[in-house]
Amino acid sequence: MEQGGDAKAPIVPGALDLFLGWGKVGLMGFGGVTPWARRVVVEERRWLDDREYAGLFGIAQILPGPNTPNMCVIIGQKFAGLPGAVASVVGLMAVPLVALLALALGYDALSAHVWFNAGVGGAAAAAAGLVIATAVRMGRGAKLDVVGIAVCAGVFISVGLLRLPVPWAVLLFGPVSIALAHARRAK
C-alpha cells in the first residue's frame, strides 16, 4: 500500500459512517452523483485514496446497472460486509427518493405552467451537453487507442444513429472488444 507523505491515513468506516457518507452523496447529487461520490469518499471522508477509488470505479463500470449504487455495494462490502453494503445503498437512495416523491407530487400541478415546462426543457438541453461531456471525459481518462475509438464509434453509430437496441449493441461489441483488448495485451 502506498502511503502519502502526510498524516492522511485511510479511515475505516463502520455501517453508520457509510450510511451518512453515501447519504450526503445522494443529497448533493443534483444532476448526477458521480462527481460527488469521489469527493465524499476520497477527499472528505478519506475511506480510499484516489488510486484505489479509480480501480473500484473501473470495476463498477464493468458491471451493468447504475455505477454509483454499484460502487456503494462494493465499497460498503469492503469495509463492513453485508450491513455496510445495505447501509450504503439505503443511504444513497433514501433522501433522493423522498425528494423525488415531493417533486412527483407537484409535477402535475407544475407542468400546467408554461415557464415550468420551458425551464425543465432548458435544463434538459443543458443535461444533454453534460452527458456528452461525461463521455468525452471518460474516453480521455480511459486513454482509448485506435481500436478503442473504432469500437466506441461503432457503438455510437449503431445505437445513436441506427437505433440498434442497447442489449444487442453490448452483446455485439462487448465480446469483440474484450477479445481485441486481450489480444493486444498478449503481444
Place this chain on the structure above:
Amino acid sequence: MKSDVLLKLAIDFSLLSLVAVGGANAIVPEMHRQLVDVSHWMNDAEFVRLFAVGQVAPGPNIMVLSLVGWRMAGLSGMLVATLAALGPTCLLSWIMGRFVQRHGRAPWFDSIRRGLAPVAVGLILASGLVMARAADHTALTVTATAATLVLAVATSINPLAALGFFAALAGLFAVA
C-alpha cells in the same frame, strides 16, 4: 390492470438496468425506444421532461426510472421501479465485490475492464445524441447543450450551475 403495469415495470426495468453498461445515461436510447416507440407510454416531449426532472433531482440518474414508475402506477409503481432498477445489479455488484478481492489483479480481468471501456463511452455518447435531438428545438436549447458541453469538458465548474442557469433562462424567455 395495475398489477399488469407493475409486473411489466419490474421485468422491463430489471432488464434495462442489467444491460446498462456505462450507467444510467447509457440506457437513454433504450428507455426512449421502449417507453415511446414500443409501449407508447408517453410521447417524445414528455419523455424529455421526465428525464430532465430525474436528472435535476438529487440522487443517482437511474432514478429517472423511479419517476417513470410513478408516472405509470403511482407510489407502488415508483417503489417497484426503484427496486427493479437496483436489486439485480446490486446483487451482481455484491458477487463481483467478493470476486475482485480474490482475482482483481488477474490479466484477463484487466482485459475485460479495458474492452468494456470504449463500449461504455460509445453508449453514453449515443445517449447524449438522443437527448440532444429530443431537447434541442430552439437556438436557446442548442446553446444550452453546446455551452454546458464545453463548460463540463474544459472547466471544473459545478455543472449544476449550467443546468440551473439555462432552466431559469428558458423559463424567463417563455413568460417574457
